[in-house]
Amino acid sequence: MIEVLLSSPLLTIQDTGRPGWRHLGVPRCGMMDELALRQGNLLLGNDEHAAGLEITSAPVLLRFLQDSAIVLMGADMQASILDQDHKNTRLQGLLTGFVYQLAAGECLRLHAAKTPGQRALLMVRGGCDVPVVLGSRSTDLMSSFGGLNGQALRAGDKIPIGQASHTPIHLKTGVRQHSWNHKLRVLTGPDFTKFDQHSRHALFEKSWMVTAQSNRMGLRLQGDSLQLNESSDKPSTRLLSIGVLPGLIQVPPDGQPILLAADAQTTGGYPAIASIISTDLWQLAYMTNGTRVRFAEVSLAEAHGLARHQQQQMDRLRDALRLRRSPA
Amino acid sequence: MSIPDPAISFVSEHGILLEFVASDCLVIDPVFQQRLCQLARLLRDHSHTGPLLCDIVTAPGSLLLVLHDGRTARRLLRHAETLWRASAQKTIDTNVVSIPVIYGGEFGPDLEQAALMCGMDSQRFAAQHAQGTYFVQSLGFMPGFAYLGGLDPALHLKRKDTPSARVPAGSVAIGGSNTGIYPSESPGGWHIIGRTSLTLFDPRAEQPCLLQPGDTVKFVAVTEHQS
Incomplete structure (x- = not known):
C-alpha cells in the first residue's frame, strides 16, 4: 500500500487508458505521457500497461507501507526519500528514469515543480492495483469511475500495490525521459481545406500559446484567429458531430484552437483543422499555461514511419532489459 | 437504396473518418443511419476486420474507424466496402x-x-x-x-x-x-x-x-x- 499523506490537485491513478469503448462515448483517459509510463514499467519489471500515478502539481507526500521499488518519470519535481516521520532526508534529488528502493515506512516527497503544470509520473513495482473498470485502471474524472473510487487522490487514501512479477529490476540501468520541445508534428485534418488561406498559413507559421483554460480533456490555445473560407451558403461550423480522438485540433467559432487530450469526449462538432501525430501526443503532458507551441506538417507516410519507429524503440528497450536479466 | 461514396480522411494516422453526407446536411435518414450502425457492428465482429480495429465511433452520417496500425487502412477499407455492399440487401434487425x-x-x-x-x-x-x-x-x-x-x-x-x-x-x-x-x-x-x-x-x-x-x-x- 501507498498512503497519501499530502495530496495535490489532479493526483490520479492512470495506466495506458481505456481504448475500445469510444462507440459508447467512453473516453480513453490514461497517462498523458504514455511513453514514459511504459518505459518506467519496463524498468521495474512490470507489465507495460501497469498503473502509476500522474502528478500534476507539488508538494506531494506519500508513505510506502511496504518495501517498494519506484521510478519517477516526466517533469522533475525535486523528489526526496525521507524517514517514517518525514523529518530526516535519506536521499534527495532523485533522478527520473532510475529505480529507487524504499523500505517499508519510508516516505517520498515531491517538493515543487520547476514549471507548474508539467506532469510527473510515479511508477511502483507491482503497479497500482485498483479494480479494472472497462479494461483499465485509469481514473475517469469526468464520469467518476476507475482509479480509486473514480476520484483524484486525497490525503488519507491508501493505494493498493499489485503482486510484483519475478522479473528482476534494473537498479543500475536507467531510461531516458524523452525531452519535450513543444514542436508538434501534425497531419492536416478533414476540414483543413475549409479554412481560409491566412489560417492555413498561420497554423504552421505562428506560435500558439497554451492558456489556463486547459486540462486533461483539452488544451485551449491562443493566437491568430483561424477562420473558415468566407462563403455565404456554407455553415460556419459542422452541423453534424463526428467521432474525434485525442490529438485532434478543433476550431470553435472564436477561431482559437482546442487541442483534444486524453480525457476528450468521443464526438465533436467543431471543424477539425489538423491532428497531432500519435508519436508526439506524449508532449501534451508538458504543455501548460503560457507554453508556446508550434505545429509542423508531416505526410501520412511519415506519420506511419514515425509511429513504427517509436514502437521499435520500445521493443528495443524491452529486449535490452530482458537481455540484462541475470540468470536465476 | 443507393450507396453513397464516402469522403475518406485521416483523423490522426490511425483514425479514418468516413463521411457519407455533405457537411451542410442537417437531418440523417433513419434507415441510412441504421445501416451505418450495422456496418460498424459487422466490422467489429468480422474476423478479417475486428482484429485491425481499436475503436469505431458512429456519428450522424459518418464513421470513425480507429486502427491499431494505420498502415492497414487500405485493407480495412476494402473489407468495409464489401461488407457495405453485402449488407444492402439485408434487413436490419434492431434492438x-x-x-x-x-x-x-x-x-x-x-x-x-x-x-x-x-x-x-x-x-x-x-x-x-x-x-x-x-x-x-x-x-x-x-x-x-x-x-x-x-x-x-x-x-x-x-x-x-x-x-x-x-x-x-x-x-x-x-x-x-x-x-x-x-x-x-x-x-x-x-x-x-x-x-x-x-x-x-x-x-x-x-x-x-x-x-x-x-x-x-x-x-x-x-x-x-x-x-
Whole structure:
C-alpha cells in the first residue's frame, strides 16, 4: 500500500487508458505521457500497461507501507526519500528514469515543480492495483469511475500495490525521459481545406500559446484567429458531430484552437483543422499555461514511419532489459 | 437504396473518418443511419476486420474507424466496402428499448417552457414526444449519452443559451433536432422534459450501456407511482 499523506490537485491513478469503448462515448483517459509510463514499467519489471500515478502539481507526500521499488518519470519535481516521520532526508534529488528502493515506512516527497503544470509520473513495482473498470485502471474524472473510487487522490487514501512479477529490476540501468520541445508534428485534418488561406498559413507559421483554460480533456490555445473560407451558403461550423480522438485540433467559432487530450469526449462538432501525430501526443503532458507551441506538417507516410519507429524503440528497450536479466 | 461514396480522411494516422453526407446536411435518414450502425457492428465482429480495429465511433452520417496500425487502412477499407455492399440487401434487425418516463413537474422542469416555445400545451408536447419512434444515432458527450434521431420537427428546440449547471441522471431532454437521456448528473444545455428511473450507464456492468448505436427507442409515459 501507498498512503497519501499530502495530496495535490489532479493526483490520479492512470495506466495506458481505456481504448475500445469510444462507440459508447467512453473516453480513453490514461497517462498523458504514455511513453514514459511504459518505459518506467519496463524498468521495474512490470507489465507495460501497469498503473502509476500522474502528478500534476507539488508538494506531494506519500508513505510506502511496504518495501517498494519506484521510478519517477516526466517533469522533475525535486523528489526526496525521507524517514517514517518525514523529518530526516535519506536521499534527495532523485533522478527520473532510475529505480529507487524504499523500505517499508519510508516516505517520498515531491517538493515543487520547476514549471507548474508539467506532469510527473510515479511508477511502483507491482503497479497500482485498483479494480479494472472497462479494461483499465485509469481514473475517469469526468464520469467518476476507475482509479480509486473514480476520484483524484486525497490525503488519507491508501493505494493498493499489485503482486510484483519475478522479473528482476534494473537498479543500475536507467531510461531516458524523452525531452519535450513543444514542436508538434501534425497531419492536416478533414476540414483543413475549409479554412481560409491566412489560417492555413498561420497554423504552421505562428506560435500558439497554451492558456489556463486547459486540462486533461483539452488544451485551449491562443493566437491568430483561424477562420473558415468566407462563403455565404456554407455553415460556419459542422452541423453534424463526428467521432474525434485525442490529438485532434478543433476550431470553435472564436477561431482559437482546442487541442483534444486524453480525457476528450468521443464526438465533436467543431471543424477539425489538423491532428497531432500519435508519436508526439506524449508532449501534451508538458504543455501548460503560457507554453508556446508550434505545429509542423508531416505526410501520412511519415506519420506511419514515425509511429513504427517509436514502437521499435520500445521493443528495443524491452529486449535490452530482458537481455540484462541475470540468470536465476 | 443507393450507396453513397464516402469522403475518406485521416483523423490522426490511425483514425479514418468516413463521411457519407455533405457537411451542410442537417437531418440523417433513419434507415441510412441504421445501416451505418450495422456496418460498424459487422466490422467489429468480422474476423478479417475486428482484429485491425481499436475503436469505431458512429456519428450522424459518418464513421470513425480507429486502427491499431494505420498502415492497414487500405485493407480495412476494402473489407468495409464489401461488407457495405453485402449488407444492402439485408434487413436490419434492431434492438427495441422501451424507456418509462415521468414527464413534467419536478422531473421535467423545462417541459412547460418547451411546450410554450413550440406553441402547444405541455400535455400535448409530452404525448407527442412519447408517440415517436427514435433510433440511436450515436453515443457521445459523456459515456452512455445517446443522441436519438427521429424527433418530430414540431418538437425541435434550440439549445438553451445558458446551460444548466446540474442536470440529474436519467433526465430526458431535447436539444436541436435530437432527444436524449443524461446517463449521469452533469451540466447540460438541453431542455429537460422528464426523467426515467432506468440506469443508462454502469461501467461495472457486463453491458455498460443500455443503449447501443442503431437501437430503436420508445418512450412510455408513466406516473410517479408506476415508476
